[in-house]
Amino acid sequence: MDAANGLEAPQQILETEVKAFFDSAPPLQNCNEINEKLKEFIERNSFPSGNGKARRVVCVTSGGTTAPLEQRCVRYIDNFSSGHRGATSTEYFLKAGYAVIYLYRRGSFQPFCRSLPDDPLLECFEPTNESDIQVREAHSEAVKRAIVEHHAAVADGLLLKLPFRTIFEYLQMLQMIAISMRSLGPCAMFYLAAAVSDYYVPWKDMVEHKIQSGSPLLDVQLVQVPKMLSILRKKWAPQAFCVSFKLETDTNILLNKADAALEKYDMHAVVANELLTRKEEVVVVTNADKITARRDKSQSGADVEDPLIKLISEKHSTFIEDSNRSFK
Numbered sequence: 390m391d392a393a394n395g396l397e398a399p400q401q402i403l404e405t406e407v408k409a410f411f412d413s414a415p416p417l418q419n420c421n422e423i424n425e426k427l428k429e430f431i432e433r434n435s436f437p438s439g440n441g442k443a444r445r446v447v448c449v450t451s452g453g454t455t456a457p458l459e460q461r462c463v464r465y466i467d468n469f470s471s472g473h474r475g476a477t478s479t480e481y482f483l484k485a486g487y488a489v490i491y492l493y494r495r496g497s498f499q500p501f502c503r504s505l506p507d508d509p510l511l512e513c514f515e516p517t518n519e520s521d522i523q524v525r526e527a528h529s530e531a532v533k534r535a536i537v538e539h540h541a542a543v544a545d546g547l548l549l550k551l552p553f554r555t556i557f558e559y560l561q562m563l564q565m566i567a568i569s570m571r572s573l574g575p576c577a578m579f580y581l582a583a584a585v586s587d588y589y590v591p592w593k594d595m596v597e598h599k600i601q602s603g604s605p606l607l608d609v610q611l612v613q614v615p616k617m618l619s620i621l622r623k624k625w626a627p628q629a630f631c632v633s634f635k636l637e638t639d640t641n642i643l644l645n646k647a648d649a650a651l652e653k654y655d656m657h658a659v660v661a662n663e664l665l666t667r668k669e670e671v672v673v674v675t676n677a678d679k680i681t682a683r684r685d686k687s688q689s690g691a692d693v694e695d696p697l698i699k700l701i702s703e704k705h706s707t708f709i710e711d712s713n714r715s716f717k
């Protein structure tokens with residue numbers, strides 16, 4: 390309580406809302422299995438990597454969360470996110486020596502598969518006779534690269550992929566991941582590229598069965614999703630390096646909104662991007678500076694995530710050095 394006026398302080402209100410969200414969310418189906426996978430992954434990556442330094446681990450979130458309208462869900466509210474940012478960033482983080490927990494929307498883009506056609510199984514392969522199939526010549530390079538690089542990351546224990554669909558699954562899984570990454574201290578990073586629902590129907594207020602289409606008006610009350618970023622920073626993983634994203638369609642407000650998010654949620658960096666140019670350039674906003682990362686248009690197949698991940702991992706290095714210094 391705020392002693393002066395008898396009102397609850399904003400942080401307390403937020404914590405109450407967060408508790409209500411988790412208490413009323415449908416429990417995760419495979420919670421134990423996820424916890425086991427996380428435990429094993431973190432243990433494996435808690436030892437120094439080849440260069441003798443502690444391995445860095447990043448949780449990359451990717452794709453959009455859905456907000457179901459019915460408990461036995463037929464309809465849901467969704468958003469545009471394809472998961473391209475998260476999938477591409479994961480490849481560059483692996484290249485930079487990170488171990489990656491890829492928390493992604495089912496059916497969205499996957500690391501190493503970006504250059505494959507929409508229906509890879511049917512378009513990349515062809516039958517040679519009744520019992521054999523082969524890779525079509527036109528796709529053989531892309532298929533080989535996808536399989537070899539993905540296999541290497543998984544075989545080396547550097548990539549853990551965890552799928553979600555709903556806002557309920559996403560936030561419960563993010564909390565589990567954050568808590569399991571605590572032991573990594575400042576070597577842990579959160580790179581929150583998923584487009585997370587702003588509004589949802591609380592589980593207890595949701596109809597059980599499919600909404601019937603007889604009525605001319607659909608009356609659904611949506612409630613704001615509690616802002617978990619500050620809880621992630623303060624409670625779940627207070628020592629981790631946290632990068633969030635800000636997407637706008639109006640460039641005139643983009644940087645101000647990124648500045649506001651940096652301050653409000655106490656992020657270490659906010660990546661500002663505009664819908665139509667998001668694959669060309671982004672601005673990394675920190676308390677110290679605003680740096681634009683651009684795709685190198687002179688190189689075919691270049692990605693904006695190449696300079697972006699270099700910049701983010703440099704900032705993470707500085708953060709680790711500063712954190713270690715302040716512990717000495």
Ligand code: PAZ
Nearest residue numbers: 470471472473474582584634635636
């Ligand atoms: O998933 P995608 O590659 O199609 O788009 C990426 C993005 C725009 C969702 C991401 O860069 C981002 O800004 N995520 C946060 C969105 C938000 O402001 O909630």
